[in-house]
Amino acid sequence: MHVSLRGVTRVYGARAGQPEAHALGPIDLDLERGEFFSVVEPSGCGKSTLLDVMAGLARPSAGECTFEGRRVEGEVPDGIGVVFQEDASFPWLTVRDNIAFGLRQAGRLDSEIQAQTLYALEFMGLKDFANAYPAQLSGGMRQRVCIARTLVLKPRLILLDEPFGALDQQTRLLMGDELLRLWRETGATILLITHAIDEATMLADRVGVMSARPGCFLEIVSTGWQKERDSTVVSSEAFGRLTSRIWTRLRVESLRSLGHVDQ
Amino acid sequence: MRWRDSALLIVILLAAWQLLYFAVGDVALSSPARTFQAAARMLGDARFWPHTRETLLAFCQAFAIALAIGLAIGLTLGASRLTGEVAEPLLVALYSIPKVTLYPVILLVFGIGMPAKVAFGAIHGIVPISLFAMNAIRDISPVHLRTARVLRLSPSETATKILLRAALPEIVTGIRVGFSLTLIGTLLGEMFGAQRGLGFLLMQAMSLHEMERIMSLTLLLVIFAATVNAGLLALERRLSPSAGLSDGPLARG
Amino acid sequence: MSKAELIRLAVIVFLIGMLEALCRTGIIPTITAIPPSAMFEALFKILASGKFNQDIAVTLRNVSVAITAAMLVGIVLGTLLQSLPAVRRIFDPLFATYYAVPMYAFYPLLIVVLGLGDLPQIAIGFLLAVVAVLLNTLNGLDRVPPVLLKTAQVHRLGLIRTALKVRLPFAAPYIFTGFKLAVAYSFIGVIGAEFITSNRGIGYEIAFAYNNFDNRVMYPMILLVLMVVITVNMSLHHWEKRLMERRLR
Numbered sequence: 001m002h003v004s005l006r007g008v009t010r011v012y013g014a015r016a017g018q019p020e021a022h023a024l025g026p027i028d029l030d031l032e033r034g035e036f037f038s039v040v041e042p043s044g045c046g047k048s049t050l051l052d053v054m055a056g057l058a059r060p061s062a063g064e065c066t067f068e069g070r071r072v073e074g075e076v077p078d079g080i081g082v083v084f085q086e087d088a089s090f091p092w093l094t095v096r097d098n099i100a101f102g103l104r105q106a107g108r109l110d111s112e113i114q115a116q117t118l119y120a121l122e123f124m125g126l127k128d129f130a131n132a133y134p135a136q137l138s139g140g141m142r143q144r145v146c147i148a149r150t151l152v153l154k155p156r157l158i159l160l161d162e163p164f165g166a167l168d169q170q171t172r173l174l175m176g177d178e179l180l181r182l183w184r185e186t187g188a189t190i191l192l193i194t195h196a197i198d199e200a201t202m203l204a205d206r207v208g209v210m211s212a213r214p215g216c217f218l219e220i221v222s223t224g225w226q227k228e229r230d231s232t233v234v235s236s237e238a239f240g241r242l243t244s245r246i247w248t249r250l251r252v253e254s255l256r257s258l259g260h261v262d263q
Numbered sequence: 264m265r266w267r268d269s270a271l272l273i274v275i276l277l278a279a280w281q282l283l284y285f286a287v288g289d290v291a292l293s294s295p296a297r298t299f300q301a302a303a304r305m306l307g308d309a310r311f312w313p314h315t316r317e318t319l320l321a322f323c324q325a326f327a328i329a330l331a332i333g334l335a336i337g338l339t340l341g342a343s344r345l346t347g348e349v350a351e352p353l354l355v356a357l358y359s360i361p362k363v364t365l366y367p368v369i370l371l372v373f374g375i376g377m378p379a380k381v382a383f384g385a386i387h388g389i390v391p392i393s394l395f396a397m398n399a400i401r402d403i404s405p406v407h408l409r410t411a412r413v414l415r416l417s418p419s420e421t422a423t424k425i426l427l428r429a430a431l432p433e434i435v436t437g438i439r440v441g442f443s444l445t446l447i448g449t450l451l452g453e454m455f456g457a458q459r460g461l462g463f464l465l466m467q468a469m470s471l472h473e474m475e476r477i478m479s480l481t482l483l484l485v486i487f488a489a490t491v492n493a494g495l496l497a498l499e500r501r502l503s504p505s506a507g508l509s510d511g512p513l514a515r516g
Numbered sequence: 517m518s519k520a521e522l523i524r525l526a527v528i529v530f531l532i533g534m535l536e537a538l539c540r541t542g543i544i545p546t547i548t549a550i551p552p553s554a555m556f557e558a559l560f561k562i563l564a565s566g567k568f569n570q571d572i573a574v575t576l577r578n579v580s581v582a583i584t585a586a587m588l589v590g591i592v593l594g595t596l597l598q599s600l601p602a603v604r605r606i607f608d609p610l611f612a613t614y615y616a617v618p619m620y621a622f623y624p625l626l627i628v629v630l631g632l633g634d635l636p637q638i639a640i641g642f643l644l645a646v647v648a649v650l651l652n653t654l655n656g657l658d659r660v661p662p663v664l665l666k667t668a669q670v671h672r673l674g675l676i677r678t679a680l681k682v683r684l685p686f687a688a689p690y691i692f693t694g695f696k697l698a699v700a701y702s703f704i705g706v707i708g709a710e711f712i713t714s715n716r717g718i719g720y721e722i723a724f725a726y727n728n729f730d731n732r733v734m735y736p737m738i739l740l741v742l743m744v745v746i747t748v749n750m751s752l753h754h755w756e757k758r759l760m761e762r763r764l765r
Contacts, residue, residue, distance in 0.1 A: 075669075081670070086663040088664060090685070091686070271606050272606050291628060345523070349520045349524045349527070352524065353527075359703075359745060360704075361703055363719070368738070371547070371549065465621060465624055468624065469627060472628065477628065496612060
């Protein structure tokens with residue numbers, strides 16, 4: 001197993017004016033190496049605690065998470081890349097320098113940095129913008145910069161938190177295709193968290209349907225797609241069946257999470 | 264909570280002062296205890312008050328002039344978009360020059376004495392008051408004006424009930440800054456070529472090397488300036504919760 | 517040139533022209549002021565003769581020292597305070613009141629403690645400038661988006677490298693605002709102090725010329741100060757705007 005979660009729970013302690021909040025868990029999950037797993041959260045569910053725990057950005061209150069056989073706790077292990085929902089590009093660096101950032105911090109040789117950066121620029125279609133600053137680019141382009149910056153370090157596990165949230169529907173579909181291409185190319189294990197059911201279903205090998213707080217997996221659905229897939233799967237019959245199955249499960253949770261009574 | 268923090272700050276400052284005194288000794292510094300005593304004595308000394316009156320008189324006149332002219336200039340310039348755009352860099356430039364270099368010009372125009380001090384103090388205050396007032400008007404959201412028209416208010420009603428209220432916090436900020444700078448300007452004017460006033464006393468004590476005197480005067484001035492500023496800051500905060508950002512006067516723009 | 521810039525230029529030209537006319541016709545007597553054209557002429561001669569070059573050099577050097585010290589101390593203290601919120605809260609009232617206090621009132625104190633050399637002037641310039649740098653550093657660091665800090669964690673940067681490679685670069689435009697203020701305040705502090713009491717520097721020469729009724733030296737020197745200060749501040753203001761524009765998200 002590439003990634004394993006056992007009984008992972010996260011509880012936010014009581015603070016001034018806020019009661020204790022049981023945000024996550026218990027979660028049991030096993031990810032195989034090279035798998036594409038997506039998590040669909042109900043509407044209204046807050047920040048992805050699951051991702052923080054898996055990346056080592058937050059400690060689980062109970063249970064444990066292992067990556068490549070070692071416990072993940074308190075610090076981010078080598079080999080994990082994260083793409084956040086908000087734009088995380090560094091505004092003071094050009095696109096090229098943004099992408100090269102991780103490589104420079106790791107102390108790689110200049111020749112290697114140049115080669116890898118060029119590769120990432122081409123792969124993500126950013127070559128013409130290499131010397132531009134993030135402020136000059138659209139939201140979608142900036143996310144591509146963040147993805148390029150992550151991929152250039154060749155992570156073995158990539159965590160994505162609603163990465164295409166700010167983009168319009170068509171751009172999302174195209175970015176989804178790019179993500180699949182990236183996945184096939186790098187062979188990394190991918191976990192993507194999203195609210196968009198069609199996105200989760202289209203991209204993943206397995207889809208985890210998460211409940212409202214405290215977040216647990218209600219069901220894990222296998223999509224059965226081939227590895228060589230792209231956004232055109234959305235027109236297949238199987239896609240319609242899968243999404244309706246997931247939505248049926250999820251609808252109740254969304255209503256509950258938004259504060260409505262069970263319908 | 265805020266009181267506790269302020270009290271702690273004062274304790275820290277006094278402690279630092281005391282430690283510095285231990286390190287440097289009587290020649291260079293006066294201890295907190297001695298300084299407070301000297302200050303108290305000075306307040307009781309009959310010869311002290313004429314100087315204070317002189318400074319306060321100069322300051323009040325300077326501040327009144329700065330307020331009147333500053334607000335007049337600022338509110339007028341802010342009313343039209345073009346005048347505002349033309350005037351801002353000029354005012355900002357005036358703000359950043361060491362006005363002390365203009366003092367000789369003022370002395371030449373007004374001669375030595377009270378009028379020069381008042382004029383010097385006033386020019387220190389006019390610039391920030393007008394700058395902030397002008398920007399206060401320019402920053403009024405167009406939504407307010409449209410709301411006034413929808414409610415069919417008369418021009419004077421619009422001005423007093425909506426515009427003034429919307430611009431008031433920033434105008435008060437300008438007045439607060441203008442107050443401090445006018446005080447500084449008045450004192451500065453007295454430190455050079457004056458025969459009376461607190462600034463003069465300060466320079467006199469310096470030439471006579473009277474540490475206690477220097478420090479007790481400085482202490483009184485600091486307490487006065489800080490207290491009034493804190494009061495005006497509290498007023499600002501009541502008018503607008505996010506007002507009174509401690510960026511310092513030149514941070515705009 | 518935009519309409520506003522044209523009008524501004526016209527206003528300035530008009531005012532200078534008025535001053536020139538009033539002086540030339542004798543409405544403003546020579547003992548009060550000399551005409552602007554004479555000021556420029558005299559300034560040119562003074563600079564060419566190099567008579568006050570040493571004073572100018574001294575003032576500029578003192579201002580530079582004050583600015584450098586203010587930037588170093590301000591940035592370091594600002595970065596420190598940003599990571600110690602409890603301490604910062606205690607010192608908040610001090611910063612809020614700092615610029616209301618007549619800093620020049622400390623000048624006699626500084627002279628007695630630091631002696632009659634250049635140090636008291638540099639100290640005043642430093643004291644006026646350092647808090648502006650500190651506050652703007654704080655402001656910039658406050659604005660670092662949490663997602664960038666998380667990114668730094670993902671890249672496993674550690675505390676110091678996060679500050680150097682992520683937090684301070686992000687805050688750079690705001691720190692530049694602090695620099696702009698430091699420059700303005702250092703000039704005000706140093707030249708003001710020179711004017712009150714010193715034995716060299718531009719401020720001193722202006723005061724000396726005034727005391728000796730020497731308008732032909734005094735006015736050009738005042739003009740020099742105004743020109744230098746306005747040019748420097750305006751260039752920095754312009755740079756600042758460009759830096760901020762590049763950042764607009």
